[in-house]
Amino acid sequence: MRIGPHLLPNPWFVAPMAGVTDRPFRMLCKRLGAGYAVSEMVTSRPDLQHSLKTSRRANHDGESAPIAVQIAGTDAAMMADAARHNIDRGAQIIDINMGCPAKKVCDKWAGSALMQDESLALDIVQAVVDACVPHGVPVTLKMRTGWCASEKNAPRIALLAERAGVAMLTVHGRTREQKYAGVAEHDTVAAIKAQVNIPVVANGDIDSPQKAAEVLRQTGADALMVGRAAQGRPWIFREIDHYMATGELLAPPTPQEMRQWMLQHLDEHYALYGEFTGVRSARKHLAWYTQSLPGGDAFRRHINRIDNTSDQLQAVTRYFDALAADLVPEYELEACSP
Numbered sequence: 001m002r003i004g005p006h007l008l009p010n011p012w013f014v015a016p017m018a019g020v021t022d023r024p025f026r027m028l029c030k031r032l033g034a035g036y037a038v039s040e041m042v043t044s045r046p047d048l049q050h051s052l053k054t055s056r057r058a059n060h061d062g063e064s065a066p067i068a069v070q071i072a073g074t075d076a077a078m079m080a081d082a083a084r085h086n087i088d089r090g091a092q093i094i095d096i097n098m099g100c101p102a103k104k105v106c107d108k109w110a111g112s113a114l115m116q117d118e119s120l121a122l123d124i125v126q127a128v129v130d131a132c133v134p135h136g137v138p139v140t141l142k143m144r145t146g147w148c149a150s151e152k153n154a155p156r157i158a159l160l161a162e163r164a165g166v167a168m169l170t171v172h173g174r175t176r177e178q179k180y181a182g183v184a185e186h187d188t189v190a191a192i193k194a195q196v197n198i199p200v201v202a203n204g205d206i207d208s209p210q211k212a213a214e215v216l217r218q219t220g221a222d223a224l225m226v227g228r229a230a231q232g233r234p235w236i237f238r239e240i241d242h243y244m245a246t247g248e249l250l251a252p253p254t255p256q257e258m259r260q261w262m263l264q265h266l267d268e269h270y271a272l273y274g275e276f277t278g279v280r281s282a283r284k285h286l287a288w289y290t291q292s293l294p295g296g297d298a299f300r301r302h303i304n305r306i307d308n309t310s311d312q313l314q315a316v317t318r319y320f321d322a323l324a325a326d327l328v329p330e331y332e333l334e335a336c337s338p
Contacts, residue, residue: 001035001199001223003093004138004167006066010035011223012212012237013170014230015203016070016095016142023059024268025285028261029230030064033238036223037068038142041097044073044082056272060090070142072097074120076127083131083139094132095170096125098143098157115147115157115176122160129165138167142203145188148177158192158200166198170225173204180228190219201225208236209243209250232288234261259320262289266313275309282312295319295328 001011014021014029014037021029026037040057048054060067069091071082083094098114098121114121129139141161146152158169171192173184184204193200199222202215207229215224230236235253242250253261265285270278286303290296299319306312322329 003036003066003140003199005136006092006138008035008066010241011201012240013037013201013223013225014237015225015227016040016097017227017231019284020231022056022269022272023061023063024265024272025234027063027268028265029234029237032235032261033241034226034230034234035237036066038093038095039067039069041070041072042082042086044071044075044078046078046081046085058086058089059272066092068093068095068140070095070097071128073124074114076120076123079124080127080131083128083137084135087132087135087137091137093138093140094128095140095142096128096166098141113147113176115143115153116151118153118157118160121157122164125161125166126164133165139165140168140170141166142170142172144172144174144176145185146175148175152188154188155192155195158196162196162198168199168201169196170201170203173202186215186219189221193220193222199223203227209240212240213244232285232291255320255323258289259317259324262286262316262320263313266309266316270309279307279309279312286312286316290319294323299329 001008010033012033012035014026014034016038018040021037021040029037042054042057058069067090069086071079071086071094073079073082086094114124125141132139143154143157145154152175154171161169169192171189173186173189174180174182186202186204189200189202201223202219202221203225206212206215206224206226212224215221226236239250242248266282269282272278273281283303287300290299303312303315306315319329
């Protein structure tokens with residue numbers, strides 16, 4: 001699997017998710033079997049490029065290549081400038097966001113809202129490609145099947161994007177109107193794959209190795225992108241890889257493995273965000289990791305009362321040590337109260 005000059009170790013990708021796929025999470029997913037990961041969406045607005053939020057999202061220190069940055073916006077010249085700005089800071093692949101269904105993004109006609117204005121969408125694609133070509137940086141595009149059920153124009157946009165020089169297409173099998181509701185359909189992905197000559201990536205509702213195999217068979221896609229199913233389960237990539245290679249399901253991770261991965265994740269998370277923000281923003285990851293584990297509810301209530309890194313690390317260690325010993329961790333009554 002290649003994206004331009006970049007040879008990837010496998011075709012199992014991490015989806016860019018705002019507030020989730022920061023550098024520590026991307027690095028963890030890559031260690032656990034993901035062949036490729038794209039940054040959280042970063043704005044093309046120049047007045048926000050140096051904000052703390054954007055600088056954290058664009059931080060790739062220590063991350064393995066290729067470095068892929070997703071940009072979002074509605075102005076072709078501004079998007080081209082954003083592409084050059086991120087290339088200057090180490091981006092090796094630029095991804096255009098035409099798939100985000102969030103209201104605050106679509107209200108500004110960015111993300112999947114661009115699919116309503118094909119002329120503007122293609123102007124942006126062409127401007128970004130033209131900005132990246134002199135640097136040898138490939139451009140990819142992530143989109144939905146369309147704006148709504150009656151206007152699934154992704155196949156038409158796919159052809160135009162290919163002609164403009166886009167190197168890879170990722171298609172989430174829902175319209176913007178659906179957001180994340182209902183069931184993703186991959187017939188549109190299959191139709192796009194049948195008509196273009198560049199790699200196509202299928203995205204949407206891929207939540208198990210078996211579903212991954214089913215979507216590959218249905219679409220003929222070159223790769224798969226996993227989003228929400230990787231939250232709290234970043235090892236899903238090694239599970240998919242093992243299943244595709246052997247036809248057998250990989251055994252679930254042991255408590256000792258989960259403890260090791262989580263502590264490493266937390267260390268890198270704190271290094272990026274600092275103690276105050278890091279402890280608080282890590283809580284969602286800890287909640288996802290433990291949502292289906294014994295004593296998970298009490299653990300999450302306990303974690304939400306902790307406000308320093310050392311206690312948070314100690315709580316994680318204690319919890320998984322107890323699971324490894326076939327015990328359910330106990331907490332003080334006041335720590336478990338809502």
